[in-house]
Amino acid sequence: MEEVKYLFYVEKFLMNPTYNDIKNANSMRGNEIRKTPLVYSPTFSDITGSQIYLKAEFQQKTGSFKIRGAYYKIKLLSSEEKKYGVVAASAGNHAQGVAFASSLEKIPCTIIMPKNASPSKVSATKGYGATVILEGVNYDEASAKAKEISQKTGATMIHAFDDSEVIAAQGVIGLEILEELPDVDEIYVPIGGGGLAAGVLIAIKEKNPKIKVIGVQSKSFPSMYESIKNGSLTSCGGARTIADGISVKIPGQKTFSIIKELIDEVVLVDDSEIIKAMFLLMERSKFVVEPAGVVGLAYLISTKPAPGKKVVTILSGGNVDMYLLGQIVDKGLATMGRLLKISILLPDRPGAFKEIVDEISAANANIVEVVHDRLSSNINAGSAGVTLSLETQGKEQTDKLIEILKKKNIQFSLMT
Template identity: 80%
Template sequence: MNPTFAEIEKANSLRGNEIKKTPLIHSPTFSELTKSEVYLKAEFRQKTGSFKIRGAYYKIKSLSDDEKKHGVVAASAGNHAQGVALASALEEIPCTIVMPKNASPAKVAATRGYGANVILEGINYDESSAKAKEIANETGATMIHAFDDPQIIAAQGVIGLEILDDLPDVEEVYLPIGGGGLAAGTLIAIKEKNPNIKVIGVQSRSFPSMYESIKQGAITASGGARTIADGISVKVPGQLTFSIINKLIDEIVLVDDTEITKAMFLLMERMKFVVEPAGAVSLAYLISKKPAPGKKVVAVLAGGNVDMYLLGQIVDKGLAAMGRLLKLSILLPDRPGAFKDIVDEITLANANIVEVVHDRLSSNVNAGSAAVTMNLETQGKEQADALIEALRQKNVQFTLLT
């Protein structure tokens, strides 16, 4: 059964107070960077930190009394798990979530915190999903699919209604695609109201499964390379989502981890928004490609559940990419005053020393020498380049590590 515009309107009417209408926020910063009028759909402010609660809540609320007695089961490593767990708690029904053994401890703890029975099984989504189906067959629990379900798709489509309510004259909408539930629902909503609005899906270059499927005209397995955007790391799109997206999508584009990292960093620094990698891909494409100069565009920021360790790396890599964090390995003669000469150059450049590691013992450091690894904070690429040139003029032996 294909989801319809009427089903999307029904999902909108049944969400009650539990599902937020998330804000659509105009960003002068990103408008200037992209040469477009950029509005950010803040789905990372949704309950559980992701749009996934929309579909899970509507699907579970729509179950019959008998189905609710048997409970629900789902497989997920992250946002869908938390959405199903919270929706089940709100409806007071049993819930089992199967998560991979290597799932983030923070996400496992959050899912358990919503009251779900969490089972760790398998090392990837496919193995966890197989276990979830086994539990569903044994117990009679309803399997809640992450994206390939008409009611899930319909509830995600409410995002499209909200965008049009807040910005009726939007010209282009950019959103992430993993399995395709968000894109399929939003496409149905937007194209029903105004087929002239362009909808562009964004995938990770490491998992371009929907991109390749549309290109081939049939569902195609694709992807597997390592990426920080684990939330859209789907090798095989859904049958239902593919059929909808293939018919309605205007374009699917790709971004890499470097572009995603920059978008996440800028969101934190300029907007004070913490957005996960999969949730930032739409803005990453707008920043890196500037595809819609002068147009009024919306970027859907789909989720904000980012691992704290990864967040620290994003900050460092973002600073490095903008020339504001330099990492140097310097080889010095092991004599008094040698390091002071380097510090003097850094001081003249008005850079800040963040970290220093002094090494005399490694096998690649000759006797009579010392290796110093330094992390330096600068005001930008121009200042960083000036410092590098000054060190070269002084014949300092160094290697640039960022």
Template identity: 85%
Template structure:
């Protein structure tokens, strides 16, 4: 049974003090970049770092006494896990979370920190979910689905109410889609109030399951390629979420990892917002496609739980994408002063040497030669291109690594 608009309002009225109304932040930076008026829905500032708390809290708080007595169980790669664990701690009920073996260590630690019993099982959401269902059947614990549940959908839909409250004349809303719980709830909330508002779902091109399902008119398994957007890496969307989305969605679009990396980097540098890959896909699409000039648009930034190791890579790859980090492999004659000539050219170009790796021993380095890998910080693509051209004119042997 699909949730109603009235249930979304009920979830809003019963959310308690622990579920926050998150801010809607106008961004001159992204407005200039996209040609639209961009307002960022900062859901990554929600308690537990993600919108998932909304659904978990409402679902668990509404369980009958018998349902709470045996506790709850859920499967998740991270954000739903933390939401269920925290909501369970508020209700003081037992909680078991099944997470994939490759889940982010920081998300596993955070989930345990909220008091959950964490079991690592499977390599993806589907395998973890199968284990969670098995535990539910054996123990009587209530299964808290990550997205395909009317109460979960209703509580996520409160985000749509908040957007309309803060920006009644919004033209378009961009919603990340994995299993579809958030998009389904937001669609019901927004289309009930104003059907003319365009709602666009955004998926990773590596996991376009809802995109393919809507296109085919039936649930379709799709995806499996590697992506940094693990939070929306769902091969098969929910039956309930699909039935809502196929009827109400205006469009579903796809973005790839390079678009995601650029959006994450720009959010950190320009807005000081740390948002996880799955959380930035709406903004990533706006930056890459610039689809709505002059329109008031809201991309929902759904979560901020980023693995710290990944964050370091995002900074480096973001700098490289912007032409501000140049990595070169140079082959030099192994004699005094050879490297100084390179350094002089770099200095003249006003570039900064970040890292130097010197190699004489590798099998592809001839005797009498030395390999040097340089990481250089530049002011942008124009300066980087100028330095590359100068090195070519000097007949310096090099390979461009980024």
């Protein structure tokens, strides 16, 4: 009997989810899982030359699409399984999704998070009622601990992406897109482990195989991109990136098998493109979206690949560390040519700095920050170093200000 049960679970694990599984997940989502809006963006349509629609999954409960998979997976557990609770490994969004879904079912929940996980995400996960254990320095080490706890306690392991029920529930996003925009031409989906992309692909390709689905990864973690190129699972990545939500070194076996068969293309973006997209979303649309959630839009802005077409990009999450957000604003302004940081060496005499300020004022630039330095070893006696952060209206005004400073023979160096 035990052998039959074991074989059943093995067969279930090996089976890929179907379109009917996605419809079932949709029917069971209840009031807790939101149908997120699909927002047309005139701004990004103008920038890209496409008709851009933003699927606002960052407005989902817990701030991410991850709640969909966690909720459905936990709903399907038997009464006996629920007695032993669940365990999961995650540094952020999946952790919060599993914790919240467990609280709805009133079952024990243990989340293993890396020791370097964001304190705000640890706090949010605890706030949903989960027991949080900090273990290891990365996802792999946290996952090993979660598996150990699952084996010892009988708690069900809730995988972040390589699970049929989780994939099926993420695929509901595809159904929602087709319901509102049946004539969509292309859909851009972030890829980390591949659960979101796999689910959306099954939903979309079942209804209309002509709709292109493009996966987007960080250049620092191109694991799905390399796996598809090589025809087998490939471990790669590890360079530092702000897109930690899709920093996965090796995709799931199940997600890879689905994506390699159905995906039209996988493309890559770098951090500078991600920062620009985040900044523009905040400034133009008033949307705060995390780095991993904007990669599709970042690719569209930087390459403009679909002129004249109806395009949906999934903004998959909005859990941004507040300390990072401040840096994104500054770096975004710099990337757009609207923040100029310069270092000037001045004679240490009355009025010397006023002459600089007068030139800046005449150029209609705004002084954001001033740092005055007389003591550093590279500053000669009788001189003063001044670092200025200046806000301008754009690259044209920035270039004009630089030319003015050069003509006045002011010694300065560019820091941005």
